[in-house]
Structures are given as structure tokens and as C-alpha cells.
Amino acid sequence: MSTIAWIALGSVAAWGWLLLGQGFFWRTDQRLPRRADPDRWPSVAVVVPARDEAEVLPLSLPSLLAQDYPGPLEIVLVDDGSEDGTGDVARALAVRYGGPPLTVVSPGPPEPGWTGKLWALRHGIARARARGAAEESRGTACAGGPEYLLLTDADIAHEPDSLRELVAAATANGLDLVSQMARLRTVTPWERLIVPAFVYFFAKLYPFRRVNEPGARTAAAAGGCVLLRTELAARARVPESIRQAVIDDVSLAGVVQRTGGRIWLGLAERVDSVRPYPGLADLWRMVARSAYAQLWHNPVLLAGTVVGLGVVYLAPPAAVCAGLFAGDAAAGLLGAVAWATMTATYVPMLRYYRLSLWQAPLLPFTASLYLCMTVDSAVMHHRGRGAAWKGRTYPRPEVAPER
Structure with missing residues (x-):
């Protein structure tokens, strides 16, 4: 030959x-596992790192403010050195749409050795836990602050039942981390050509079925939508333990897994990215x-x-x-x-x-x-x-x- x-x-x-x-x-059947309403809905803090996101926040933040979640819920948006009025836009949207309490914090530039997103998450998580401790002292919250953290990007829009479904899946299956790969935008010709392949290649590197097997050695998550149990996050020293990670979602899943936590990753059905990548240069x-x-x-x-x-x-x-x-x-x-x-x-x-x-x-x-x-x-x-x-x-x- x-x-x-x-x-x-x-x-x-x-x-x-x-x-x-x-x-x-190559299969796309890894969707949220069995869900069952818990006897008591745990408290959740949504942490949103945002840097110059004034353009996409009107498309995404209202979806968080409209969450139909039966338990205690708050939102912490971390304005990571934005120059386009991201924090002001977030506050205005909270006033317009109502919903759970929203706090905007500005941590300042990241310290050496930290990536910007993880620096923002550090301060958002700390703020949520401090608020939870203050409410605990008044007898209005569970010990240790929020029981779960929803780490979601500023360009991610959630259907009203998204958080409820995530928590129901986590509690019913004993999961410490539940992550969904948001459905990315495929409007322009370049997006339709490149975006599905991006998810396809990611799944080839980190097969979802292997990630989801009990005792698996493969660990991965999709950073746009991660529900994380707070106690496990503290035990794994998140995000300090991965503060230099550029691919922070995979690093997060790895450290949770090594700490003994159970993780799950799948494709989303009701979680979407609204960020446009209209041309080849953007992608x-x-x-x-x-x-x-x-x-x-x-x-x-x-x-x-x-x-x-x-x-x-x-x-x-x-x-x-x-x-x-x-x-x-x-x-x-x-x-x-x-x-x-x-x-x-x-x-x-x-x-x-x-x-x-x-x-x-x-x-x-x-x-x-x-x-x-x-x-x-x-x-x-x-x-x-x-x-x-x-x-x-x-x-x-x-x-x-x-x-």
C-alpha cells in the first residue's frame, strides 16, 4: 500500500x-440525572463574576432574578474592574425585575498568582458566606451560610426552573458538584460551523459518561453553570487551591473529585449562553x-x-x-x-x-x-x-x- x-x-x-x-x-444523552424534591430546600447563593458585561447582562441577569426556587436565595454579582458600568446595570435590573436580593461587590484588581475570574469568585463566595453568617447570628439562616453555591457566568441565561432542577438533582443523587454545558449561541454561519465542534471536542477530551461514573478518574465541569456544595468547597479550599488555573472549570472539578466529592457533568436543555461570537475572529x-x-x-x-x-x-x-x-x-x-x-x-x-x-x-x-x-x-x-x-x-x- x-x-x-x-x-x-x-x-x-x-x-x-x-x-x-x-x-x-459522541453521544448526547447525558442530561440531568434523576430529580426529586427534597424535604427541605437548601439555601443557595448565586455568584456571578462579571467584567465589562453591561451588554449581555440585560439578557441574562433577569433570568436569575426570575428563578422559581422555593428555598432561600440570594445573588452576588462581582464587578471585576469593569469600565462599562456593569455594576450600575446590574443594580438597575434588580430594581426593575425584583426577585431575590442582589448584592454588587467590587474586589479590586487580582493579586499576583490569581486569574481574574477566580479572584472574583473568591470575593463573591466570601461575601455570600459572610452574609449567611450574619443572618445565622440573627437566627434566619442555616449554619455556615448558603448550603449551595451556583457559580454561573454573566452571559448565561437560565430558565425559571433551572436552579430548582439543579438542586433537586444534586440532593437526590448525593452530588457535590453538578455542572451543565450551556447551549452556546449558533446564529451566524461561523457560530454554526465552529460552536458545535467546540463542545464535541470538549466531550472527546472529557467524556461525560466517564466523568459521571462513581469513582471515576476523569474530572471536568463547564464553568458557565456549576452548582457546588458549600461544605465541599470549603474542604477543597475553592477557589484558593486553583487560583492560577486558566481552565478553571476543569481544575475545579478535579480538586472537588480529589477531595472526595461526587461530580456530574452533562449537556443543558434549559441553560443557554447569550454571548455572541459573530465572526471567525471572535471565535x-x-x-x-x-x-x-x-x-x-x-x-x-x-x-x-x-x-x-x-x-x-x-x-x-x-x-x-x-x-x-x-x-x-x-x-x-x-x-x-x-x-x-x-x-x-x-x-x-x-x-x-x-x-x-x-x-x-x-x-x-x-x-x-x-x-x-x-x-x-x-x-x-x-x-x-x-x-x-x-x-x-x-x-x-x-x-x-x-x-
């Missing part, structure tokens, strides 16, 4: 293993800011990733072309088998996003874009720009987080 045929054979083998041996990552920045951090800033892992993406995603269409235009029948057949398998694994994600299934064969092109984004992420890191987000750049952590 020709060289391209041998590479295509390797791609077929890789897809055979991915199809059956990687936790059935490129979103992916590239953390792609190299996902590889622990390791050039060897980067090289392996580039080769792996080439063999798994790019070799099949190249082999098909070799079969069609160079008469290499073996390469063409093997490439077609690999490409068909790849396409089939992508179909469930497109169905979840309610997108045309004709997009599935384009996955090699989308993967090539992700390959370029990953390389660009490494280049930016070595140029000293690291993981950049809203005017902040985070270098490689001085001490690598536990994996």
Missing part, C-alpha cells in the same frame, strides 16, 4: 477506538486564549496534538482525494471509511444544536481551523501574551496544577 493508504489505515483504527473506547463521547480568540493551557504549555504535547489531528481528521479527506484523482483505491476506500465514521459521530451533536446534518462532513475543515487556533495559542504564549481575556494576560502558572 502507498504511504497515504497506511496513514488512512491508521485513521480508521483511531476512529474505531474513538467510536467504542472513548466513553461514547478564534475564544478558543486560542486557552488551547495551549489545555496542553499544559508543553511543546511536545503540542506537536503530538498537531500530528494526531492531522491523522484523525485531515488524513481521511486527503486519502479520498488520492483515491479519486491518483487512482489509489486502497487509500480512497480507507479514507472514505474513516471519514464516514467521523461524520457519524458528529451527527448527534448537530442534532442537539438543531443544525443541518449536511454540516457533518465538514468536520475535517473545522478541525483544521482548531488546529490553527491551537498553534496560534502556543505562539501567543511564547510571545508573552499568554491567555488573554478582556485586557488581561495570564502567563504559565509557576506551579503546574495537579492533573
